Amino acid sequence: MNAFRFSWPGRVPASRSPLARYRRQLWLLLAPFLAGALLLIGLPALLTFGLAFTRYDALTPPVWSGWANFAAILQREVFWIAARNTLVFAGAAALLQVLGALGLALLLHPARRGVHLYRGGVYLTTILPDVAYALIWLWLFNPLYGPVNLVLGGIGLPQPAWLIDPATALPSLIAMAAFRVGEGMLLLIAARQALPAAYYQAAMLDGAGRWAIFRHITWPLLVPWLLLLFVRDIVVAAHSTFTAVYIMTGGGPGYATTLLPYLVFEEAFSHLRIGQAAAMLTLLFAAIALFVWFVYRRLGAWGYADDL
Amino acid sequence: MISRRTAAPPTGPALERARPRAADRRQAPRGRRPAAGRVLWHLAAIGVTALFLLPLLWMVVASLQPAGMPPARTLTAFPYGVAWANYAEIFRVIPLARQLGNSLLVSSMGAGVTLLTASWAGFAMAQMPPAIRRRLVALALFLLLVPASAVWLPRYIFFAELHLIDTYVALVAPAVMGSKSLFVLMYYWTFRRVSGELFESAWLDGAGAWSSWRRIALPLAAPTTLAVAVLAFSHYWSDFVDPLLFLKSASRFTVTVGLRMLQQMDQTHWPLLLAAITVAIAPVIALYLFLQSVLRGDADIVRRSLRILDRDSEER
Numbered sequence: 336m337n338a339f340r341f342s343w344p345g346r347v348p349a350s351r352s353p354l355a356r357y358r359r360q361l362w363l364l365l366a367p368f369l370a371g372a373l374l375l376i377g378l379p380a381l382l383t384f385g386l387a388f389t390r391y392d393a394l395t396p397p398v399w400s401g402w403a404n405f406a407a408i409l410q411r412e413v414f415w416i417a418a419r420n421t422l423v424f425a426g427a428a429a430l431l432q433v434l435g436a437l438g439l440a441l442l443l444h445p446a447r448r449g450v451h452l453y454r455g456g457v458y459l460t461t462i463l464p465d466v467a468y469a470l471i472w473l474w475l476f477n478p479l480y481g482p483v484n485l486v487l488g489g490i491g492l493p494q495p496a497w498l499i500d501p502a503t504a505l506p507s508l509i510a511m512a513a514f515r516v517g518e519g520m521l522l523l524i525a526a527r528q529a530l531p532a533a534y535y536q537a538a539m540l541d542g543a544g545r546w547a548i549f550r551h552i553t554w555p556l557l558v559p560w561l562l563l564l565f566v567r568d569i570v571v572a573a574h575s576t577f578t579a580v581y582i583m584t585g586g587g588p589g590y591a592t593t594l595l596p597y598l599v600f601e602e603a604f605s606h607l608r609i610g611q612a613a614a615m616l617t618l619l620f621a622a623i624a625l626f627v628w629f630v631y632r633r634l635g636a637w638g639y640a641d642d643l
Numbered sequence: 644m645i646s647r648r649t650a651a652p653p654t655g656p657a658l659e660r661a662r663p664r665a666a667d668r669r670q671a672p673r674g675r676r677p678a679a680g681r682v683l684w685h686l687a688a689i690g691v692t693a694l695f696l697l698p699l700l701w702m703v704v705a706s707l708q709p710a711g712m713p714p715a716r717t718l719t720a721f722p723y724g725v726a727w728a729n730y731a732e733i734f735r736v737i738p739l740a741r742q743l744g745n746s747l748l749v750s751s752m753g754a755g756v757t758l759l760t761a762s763w764a765g766f767a768m769a770q771m772p773p774a775i776r777r778r779l780v781a782l783a784l785f786l787l788l789v790p791a792s793a794v795w796l797p798r799y800i801f802f803a804e805l806h807l808i809d810t811y812v813a814l815v816a817p818a819v820m821g822s823k824s825l826f827v828l829m830y831y832w833t834f835r836r837v838s839g840e841l842f843e844s845a846w847l848d849g850a851g852a853w854s855s856w857r858r859i860a861l862p863l864a865a866p867t868t869l870a871v872a873v874l875a876f877s878h879y880w881s882d883f884v885d886p887l888l889f890l891k892s893a894s895r896f897t898v899t900v901g902l903r904m905l906q907q908m909d910q911t912h913w914p915l916l917l918a919a920i921t922v923a924i925a926p927v928i929a930l931y932l933f934l935q936s937v938l939r940g941d942a943d944i945v946r947r948s949l950r951i952l953d954r955d956s957e958e959r
Contacts, residue, residue, distance in 0.1 A: 353846075360852030363765040365779075368764035368827055372786055379797030380789055386796070393800075442688060449685065455691035455935050459699070462931050464881030466899045467924045470906060471702055474913055484699050514695065574790030578883050582903065596792045603796050604888075616793050627788065641851025 338573060380620075386613035393607055404614035414615065416590045418599040421573055421619075424594055425540040429568035434559055436519030441553070443520070444527045461517030466471045469582040470475060473498070498584055501591040508592055512572060519564050526560040527553070530611070559634070566630050572622055595619050662781065706917035729918040736880055736908070736915060739922065741894065742901040745811075747881055749897055753815040753822065753879035754872050761821030761871055762864065765830025766856045770842060780831070784822035792882065799888055812915075813889040813899075822878055825906040826871045866938060873934045877927045898923045 387404055389396035408414045443454050460468070475483050476497040484494040497507045530553070538548050572600070577596040580586060586593035595615060603612035656890045709726040733739050802813045821827040837860070845855045861868070882901040890896055896904070905919050 357846055357852055361770055364763035364852055364856065365767040367760045368820045368824075371760070371817065372782070374801075375798065375817055376786055376789055376794055377821060378829060379794040379801065382797040382800075383793050386673050430697070439691065442684075442691060445684075447681070447684070450688070451935070453688040453692045455932070456696045459928065459931070460695050461844060461878060462927060463924055464877075464883070464899055466881070466883045466902050467920045470902060470916065470920055471698060474702070474705070474917065475698055477913075480913075482698065483706075570788060577792060582906070588806060596790070600795070609796060612796070616790065620793060623788065623790070 348529065355457060382492065383613045383616055383617060386610055387617045388614075389610050391595065391609040392615075393609055397610070400610065404610045405618075408611050408614050408618075413590055413593065413598065417593045417595045417615075420591075421576075421595045424505060424509055424512075424576065425569045425572040427509045428507075428572045429565055431513035432516050432519055432568045432572075433565045435513055436516040436523050437557070439516060439520040440527055441521035441549075444524045454524070457520060458517035461515045465578040466582060468511075468515075469579045472507075472579075473583045476507055476511075498592075499588060501588045503589060504584060504591040508576070508583070512576075519568065522564060523557065523560060526557060530556050560636065562630070565625060570627065573623055574619065678852065682869070700915050703921055706914055706921050708914040710912065710914060721778040729914050730922070733905070733915055733919045735899050737905050737919070738894070739901060739919060740897070741742070742896055742898040743922070745895060746897040746899070749811050749814050750876045750879040752811065753818045754875040756815065756818035757822040757826060758868060759871055761826040761875075762821060762830045762861060762868065764821055764827045764858065765832075766834050766860050767852070768827070768831045769834035769837075770839070780828070783828050783831075786824040795888060802889060808889055809891040809895065810889075814824075814885050815879065819877075822875050826875060829867055829871055830864060831863045837863055869937060870934060873930045876930060880927055901932065 347431060386397060388399065389397035389616050390400045390403070400414055439457055443450055443457070463471075478484055478494065478496040480498055481497075483497070487494050495503045498504050534552050535548065538552060543551075574596055576594045577600055580592055580597040581600070584592040586597050597613050599612045599619075602608045602615065655702065706729060707725045707727065708729075709723045710732065738939065768776060798813075798816075799808075802808050802816075807813045807816075817823075841859060842855055845859055850858070881899065882897070883903070885902045886897045887903070890900065893904075902916070902919055902923055905916050909915070
């Protein structure tokens with residue numbers, strides 16, 4: 336829309352022309368967003384970055400300490416445990432979410448009667464408040480009378496202790512995250528419906544089976560969307576786990592479910608080691624930015640834009 | 644399939660009528676398989692949906708177990724009868740009514756302001772020259788990448804300096820920037836779909852940006868407004884970390900913090916906690932079902948957004 340690109344005729348000075356006035360009005364409408372983004376996200380993020388280089392306990396003014404915080408956290412075992420946990424959690428949860436969303440989208444993409452109800456039912460878990468979702472799963476995973484173990488016991492399978500056992504605690508959180516796939520499903524349904532029906536008709540005339548059609552038509556055409564979704568899910572999984580950990584495990588047992596956002600919260604608000612917390616956040620953000628940049632470059636090299 | 648075949652129009656010359664019948668006969672052996680396939684598909688879809696919905700149904704069942712009874716160790720629905728009293732009890736154990744009211748206040752304020760700021764920003768962005776527009780979209784996408792945890796602490800310091808700790812202003816402050824840049828982008832995509840000539844001619848008629856937004860853009864974006872209103876309301880209703888950090892006095896707590904309170908009070912009394920969760924999530928679910936029934940084609944908004952993205956990439 337290049338509506339306002341034409342030049343304004345007449346002798347009016349450029350700054351007073353109606354067009355310039357309209358432009359100024361547009362910027363005025365945009366001002367709250369820009370101001371809010373600057374004050375509530377931009378500056379705070381920069382301040383966090385700055386605090387990473389100071390010693391600060393919220394009581395006395397921050398003292399410049401150079402790279403000391405980074406050196407300190409890199410030597411702390413709990414940071415490495417949390418980093419490893421975050422990596423495992425984000426990778427596994429994102430993979431399961433993408434595969435789950437793909438399976439659901441392939442099942443629920445046809446426009447048939449009742450399909451809205453099914454999609455709505457699947458999407459419902461995604462819109463629940465984080466606290467409620469975490470508390471529900473805390474109950475589902477209760478080793479003694481939680482429904483998951485009641486079902487497993489009912490069909491004679493072993494009943495793990497889930498969140499109580501260090502070996503199954505992190506996988507439990509991953510399983511819980513894997514059920515929130517509503518947005519990915521909607522995206523992939525839209526992407527699947529946008530694929531030309533002619534491809535499928537041609538393949539069926541050639542007598543191709545379901546697997547062959549999926550393997551040679553659906554999969555290659557959906558791969559760009561799957562990658563996009565995977566990147567998004569990894570980013571979200573890496574930094575939106577605080578509530579679940581805080582409500583369900585408190586980082587335990589031991590440090591089995593200590594993920595970086597929770598560790599940052601504990602460092603900053605419980606131990607008042609704000610400089611170290613900020614340094615951890617800086618590293619987390621740098622890792623995410625590097626990952627996104629890397630994927631973006633690779634996708635560009637694959638001619639990603641053409642596939643869209 | 645079958646009903647459609649019998650409903651074939653009985654009028655017309657014999658030849659015309661014969662043709663669809665011949666086609667039917669050719670397809671008949673195949674026609675039965677799709678019918679069976681359709682039943683299988685419904686069974687699969689019901690099974691998958693049940694996997695997502697059963698925990699919620701079960702939660703409601705479990706929330707009705709009488710207090711003080713040992714938890715059932717088998718899969719029985721109501722071993723000790725139904726205790727509706729739980730839903731009265733939770734309002735006595737914690738100030739749930741007050742917390743629901745607080746949440747309603749915060750969410751309404753947040754959603755209301757968000758509708759204004761997000762639609763302003765989306766409207767303005769959509770009419771910027773392409774170069775500026777692309778940068779603004781990039782900015783909005785980048786803002787989505789900044790982890791929430793990166794702004795907790797600076798915001799706390801910021802609000803403390805302004806004496807806004809323990810006020811609702813601290814909770815709804817993000818509404819000034821449209822709450823999430825996703826909401827701004829939703830409006831932006833909607834307004835990009837509108838022909839630029841519409842705004843152009845309004846401008847030639849002497850309309851300013853403000854009246855163009857109010858009289859042309861907003862009425863055209865009604866479905867987006869509805870979606871953003873529901874999403875923004877749910878966003879503030881669900882918010883847990885902000886009230887946890889910024890609210891101090893218990894009388895101002897919202898319902899999400901209330902759930903945490905209840906969880907900490909009694910770690911073993913699940914029926915009450917589950918009843919409180921049911922009450923807390925009911926408004927979100929009701930709003931979502933309302934939105935779905937109004938918008939119907941659920942995936943439509945996403946699909947339209949994708950088409951806009953397409954157009955953007957073509958322009959490059």
